[in-house]
C-alpha cells in the first residue's frame with residue numbers, strides 16, 4: 528500500500544461499514560488521518576470502528592437525506608474539529624430495467640448515489656474553503672461512462688450523474704484549493720456483487736472482458752484514494768479514473 532502521511536487530517540467516508548468504504552477508511556486511518564466512519568447500518572458502522580481503532584468514530588446517518596447530512600457534518604466538525612477529506616462512497620443498486628423500475632426505487636437510487644454527494648459537498652465545501660483546501664473523492668462506476676449494464680437503469684443513470692457532478696464541483700471548488708475527482712471501479716469483490724459472483728458463468732463472462740484477468744479487490748480502490756489525497760496529486764482535479772483491470776479503455 529502507498530505510504531502517505533495524513534496525520535492531522537480528518538476524513539469523512541460514507542458507507543464505510545463494509546466493502547470498498549471500509550477498505551478506504553482503513554487505508555486513511557493507517558495513513559494517520561482521523562476517520563468519521565459513516566453508514567446507514569449502525570452495526571456495521573460500529574464494527575468498522577471496533578476493527579480500526581481509536582482514530583475512527585462511528586456516525587450513523589442516511590446520506591440520501593439532506594437534514595441527516597447537515598446534522599452529520601455539524602456533529603463531525605463539533606467532535607473532530609475539521610473535515611479535510613470527503614469520500615462519497617455509499618451506494619445502492621436495484622436490479623431493474625427502464626420498464627420495470629418503480630419510481631420510488633429510481634428516486635432512492637438517485638438520492639443515495641447522486642444527491643448525497645451534492646449534500647455532503649455543499650455542507651463540507653465551506654468548511655474546506657475556510658481551512659484553505661481539501662479533497663473530495665466520489666466513488667462512481669465504469670457503468671457511469673455510458674456503459675449500460677443489463678437491468679441497472681437507475682444505477683447507471685445515478686453514476687453518470689455523479690461523474691458530471693464531480694466535474695462541475697471540481698471546476699467551482701478549484702478556486703478554494705479543493706480538488707474533486709471520481710473513481711470508477713470495475714467489478715470489485717464485495718457484498719454488492721456477491722449474488723452475481725455466485726454464478727460461475729457470470730464470473731467467466733466478466734473475466735473474458737478484463738485484460739488483467741481478475742476481479743478487483745477493495746484495496747485496488749483505496750490505494751487510488753490515498754494517492755488522490757496526497758500532495759503527489761496536487762494538479763489532478765475533475766477526473767473520472769477507471770480502476771477496472773483494463774476492462775474499459777477510454
Ligand SMILES: NC(=O)c1ccc[n+]([C@@H]2O[C@H](COP(=O)([O-])OP(=O)(O)OC[C@H]3O[C@@H](n4cnc5c(N)ncnc54)[C@H](O)[C@@H]3O)[C@@H](O)[C@H]2O)c1
Nearest residue numbers: 542544546547566567589590617618668714715717718719
Ligand atoms: N462492488 C463493485 O463491483 C462496485 C463497482 C463499481 C462501483 N461501486 C461503488 O462503490 C461503492 C461501494 O460499493 P460496495 O461494493 O462496497 O457496496 P456494499 O453494498 O458492499 O457497501 C455499501 C455500504 O454503503 C452503506 N449505505 C447504503 N446506503 C447508505 C446510505 N443511504 N447512507 C449511508 N450508508 C449507506 C451500506 O450499508 C454498506 O455498508 C458504491 O457507491 C458502489 O456503487 C462498486
